[in-house]
Amino acid sequence: MTITITAFERSPDRGMGLARDTRVRWALEEVGQPYEVRLVSFAAMKEPAHLKLHPFGKIPTYEEGDLVLFETGSIILHIAEHHPGLLPNDANARARAITWMFAALNTVEPPILELANAKLLESDKPWSKERLPLVADRVRGPLKQLSARLGEADWLEGAFSAGDLMMVHVLQRLKPSGLLNEFPSLAAYVARGEARPAYKRAFAAQLEVNTRKG
Numbered sequence: 001m002t003i004t005i006t007a008f009e010r011s012p013d014r015g016m017g018l019a020r021d022t023r024v025r026w027a028l029e030e031v032g033q034p035y036e037v038r039l040v041s042f043a044a045m046k047e048p049a050h051l052k053l054h055p056f057g058k059i060p061t062y063e064e065g066d067l068v069l070f071e072t073g074s075i076i077l078h079i080a081e082h083h084p085g086l087l088p089n090d091a092n093a094r095a096r097a098i099t100w101m102f103a104a105l106n107t108v109e110p111p112i113l114e115l116a117n118a119k120l121l122e123s124d125k126p127w128s129k130e131r132l133p134l135v136a137d138r139v140r141g142p143l144k145q146l147s148a149r150l151g152e153a154d155w156l157e158g159a160f161s162a163g164d165l166m167m168v169h170v171l172q173r174l175k176p177s178g179l180l181n182e183f184p185s186l187a188a189y190v191a192r193g194e195a196r197p198a199y200k201r202a203f204a205a206q207l208e209v210n211t212r213k214g
């Protein structure tokens, strides 16, 4: 069955790979599933046709036959549960890998998004300079703990899993801030993720869309 995802017609990051379709593309590449992409404009995302797929008017979405999913956590879990390669076979190890997906989305991503939004949307506010260090410290906390847990390991739970995929993609948003480099083991962890051939294919595919002329 054909898999179709949606992605930005023009991503605000101009192809840095931060738009969340990249993590879905990466998961599909890891498990060797071909997919099609329907590009949507910001205006189209708020139209009824897209809202039927994604009630909050965002990308990415995932269509496969009758199934329509939104939220990258759900989409990647679905991919990982239906194709080998992203979750361990052992039940407990599998549950732990899924736990890391949730940790990436619920514990690590929110303060990172808060920092990105503070820089992007609040820099003209008189209180911005005072607030920014506080927001940055809220990112450092979970990073310190994550780095302690990762230790010398390559990945969070034995072999590379959907948990690592999600965590690496979430951490990537920090690269321009320099914060990631304060934690060399996490910077190396992200670099290991980016070195995976499946990631490179996913990155190249979204870059091609965002550097297309016209």
Ligand SMILES: N[C@@H](CCC(=O)N[C@@H](CS)C(=O)NCC(=O)O)C(=O)O
Residues within 6 Å of the ligand: 018, 019, 020, 021, 045, 057, 058, 059, 060, 070, 071, 072, 073
């Ligand atoms: N929690 C959602 C977040 C989806 C999301 O925020 N998507 C962004 C692109 S990365 C978007 O569509 N932004 C456009 C908008 O909100 O209008 C997920 O993980 O899928």
